[in-house]
Amino acid sequence: MSEILEKISTAIIEGDADSAPGLVQKALDQGLAPKTVLDDGMVVGMNEVGARFKRGDMFVPEVLMSADTMQAGLVVLRPLLAAAGVKMLGTVVLGTVKGDLHDIGKNLVGMMCEGAGFEVVDLGFNVPPEKFISAIKEHQPDVVGMSALLTTTMRSMGHTIKAIEEAGLRDQLKIMVGGAPVDRDFAERIGADGYGSNAVAGVEQAKRFVGTA
């Protein structure tokens, strides 16, 4: 990894939002492509954040600051990614499921998907199945992503998938689930197509669904 990309990755890990735009600009000035800065700098940092969070070496405040840093970097990168003709990978509809008000993880996945080139439709939190269904009808997404923080609300994911099936919309899209209590076994049991253990894994899953990873 080049020195500047390493600095960008470190800034993400350390949650240094103030220096992120400058570092990203510097990398671009050195001739690095916007997508390289994103994939080999920012995403590498975010991946490490996900791993440390899972191990208990990083906590919610630090993850929030890392997300904020990612956002600050993306403000510089986003127009350039668009201008460089990084084609839209597809549409992702995202939401935290019914009964659950926690949206930090879901927002992070949204940001990462947007950075990767997806059109993101964020339905917010406490999203009932019917709202997912009307969004699917309206936006015809390639991927639906659902998030939950509580084991209590995790059940809503299964209910939502069932409702999507009953509405006859299940075959036209892929469903991924995530959130602290969710694991692969649960994802399979409720009939999701994929699972992400953190935000980076979430966007990787979305990319695999549209055949670009």
Add this chain to the structure above:
Amino acid sequence: MAPSEQLPVVLIACKVFQSLLAERMPPGLCEQVTFMDYGLHRVPSNLTWSVQEVIDNIEQPSLVVLGYGLCGNGLNGIKAGPHTLLVPRADDCIAILLGSYKKYIQEFEAHPGTYYLTKGWLESGSNPLQEYQEYREKYGEESAGWIMDQQYQHYERLVFVAHDQEDLEKYRPQALEVAQYCERWGMRYEEMLGSDVFVRRLLEIAAALDKTDEEFVVVPPGGQIRQSQFIR
């Protein structure tokens, strides 16, 4: 499965249940009682290995009663080894403190954005006000406020659960202090008397395992606690 009266009973529980359990435990029921630190569930894997370590150190095959819920998957994957495990079939301590899974779900469906306070959580400093103060020290006032907003801005209600009038009155000033801080998100404050039904049933079943029902998870020797056992 051997009748439980033949097995020594070992209780491993979160400190949040300490007074509730200790006051209701029949004398001589337990060979060993261990109350674990509050807040291990914040990093669920810490809860898993901490409880597993206590289980693994029990010398003779026992009925191990776990005073926990699934707790953010903290109990997922715990191995029984030579022991039999008995666990309330609850997502977390709130259902146990309110008396039943049904009561918890009723509350949850009516008011999803509820943060529960208990005397245990107040004593251990696990509440939004304390959290803010810790963040302020570590990250400064502005960042601390921002971090708190990110975590709690969608919550609507703060409920202080106590199990008798005396505790309610004793801890009310502390609860109100937290409530005042939580007003920044428009959270309203309520008080609720909990129920000891879940805890009493747990102790009854610990004394006679054949009385178990669908409100509890029993894992036989060689088995493992699984998230799926809690989902209903």
